Amino acid sequence: MDKFEEVRNLYPGLKNQVYLDTPTSGLLSSNSYEAMKCKLDKSHFEGLSLNEYWNEWNHSDHVRKKVAEMINASDEEIFFGKDASDMINAFVANIDFPSGSNVIIPDISFPSTRNAWLNRECDGLKVRFVPNKARIVTTDEILSYIDEKTFAISICAVEPSTGYAYDLDLLSKVCSEKNIFLVIDTTQGLGLMCYDMEKTRIDVMISSTYKWMNNVFGLGIGYIRKELLQNLKPRHVGWTGIRDRKKDFSNLELTISETASRFETGGLNWIGLAGVEESIKTYLNLGKEDIQKYAMDMVQYLYDEMAEVKHFKITPWLPKENRSGIVYLEISDKVSITGEEFAQRGIRVHVSGNKVRIGLHFYNSFEDVKKLITILKNYN
Incomplete structure (x- = not known):
């Protein structure tokens, strides 16, 4: 039994279904569940003493170090908050910018990415949206919008609506050369995709933890490059x-x-900190490079097998270098199927209109993909 097959035993939510809906919310592991239950039981049956309260702060600093290890950063660059939508404001609301500055944002980014910046337009900032073409904004298209007044580029590292993963190395290189801030939301990637703050200069990274980090709502992780802190x-x-x-x-x-x-x-x-600590342990034990490779191999397998499927097609069809754990299928107008009908066949996915969203995480398997393909082929 390999490590990815073995880790599935930690997720009871896999026993009676093929779970392909991590882009909506990740499954809790038994380890995270028990760690959180222990905290709740303590408050429920005994209450928290003042000393125990201070111990929780010590624990938060321990988890801070584990987050730093996860993304190859310093623990002094890590902070916690409610979620990514809240935490992006730690930078956006507190940074000063020269008169006439602009920020570049894909027009398909998650609303909190644009709204935080739009809220600064009353201070003289200009938000410049990069228009999508067939639901895609490429890395090169973002870079083409840079001008002498560009102050920041703000993106979702993985676009929720397409699964497109931006070339962070290229964005980082250009932003560093031109003294432009690079702000990324990794909610749809952290826990699956590799992020290395030492290798790739990112100025600000924020993420909710209830998706690919397999945690509960109400906890976010933030990173701000230490050289920026004194300016904020x-x-x-x-x-x-x-x-x-x-x-x-x-x-x-x-x-x-x-x-x-x-x-x-x-x-x-x-x-949430108790839960995410267990998630990080699992992530580090599996190895972040191994996790990403395993997931991308499953995504490639899905791409290959879809050639035999008649009434569903991958849309958008992404180059390998821009893929993530999210894949969208377009449903032919000759077929009608709902999320409930998938669920009746033992597959959990998200269906909206004529789109099926698939999420492949480290707790999924090639057998899961086979089961999905079998159902899709039934409509051939």
């Missing part, structure tokens, strides 16, 4: 984003943390 003075400050939570508790002077934790204003989601 938080406009919203609580009691925890200070240098020493205990020593400075009664300090009447404001001592803002020198790390990314300056953007944490109060108590964190201890339950």
Whole structure:
């Protein structure tokens, strides 16, 4: 039994279905479930003492180190929040920009990516949208929009509506050369795709954890490159984003943390932190390069097998270098099938209109793809 076959035993949600809906929400592992249940049981049956409360903060700093290990960053560059939609504002709402600056955003990006920046237009920022062609905005098309006033490029590293994965190395290279900030939302990639902050210069990365990180709603992970931190003075400050939570508790002077934790204003989601810690352990044990290769091999297998399917086609058909764990199928107008009908056949996918969204994660298997193909061929 190889490690990817073995890890499936940690996910009871796989026992009675082929689960291909991670782009909506990831499955919780038994390890994450038990870790979170332990926290809930403690509060339910005993309550949390003040010492135990402080221990939770120590635990958050431990998880911070594991997140840093996951993306090859420093723990001083990591902060936690509610979700990606909330955490992008740690940078966007607090950064100053020269008069007449613009930010480049694909017009198909997730709403929180554009809305945070649109909210700064009243301060003189111009949002420039790159128009999609057949639901695709390429890396080169984004770069073609750069001008002398471009201040930042803000993208979803994997576009939710297509599964298109941008060339972050190329974007990083050009942005570094032109002193442009690169801001990425990795909600549809973190936990599957490899992200290395040391290898690829990213200025800001934010991610929710309830999808490919296989966690619950209400916890987000953020990264801000340490060289930027001193230029970002938080406009919203609580009691925890200070240098020493205990020593400075009664300090009447404001001592803002020198790390990314300056953007944490109060108590964190201890339950979510317990769950995501177990997810990170699983991720690191499997090996991030191995995870991405395994998933991309399954995606390639799906691409190959779809040649024999008549009334469903992969749309958009992406080059290998731009693929992720998300694949969209277009349903022929000669066929009618709903998500409920897939579920009745033991397959969990998301269906919207004439599109079927497939998500292939490390807990999926080639056998899962075969079962999907068998169902699709029944409509030939």
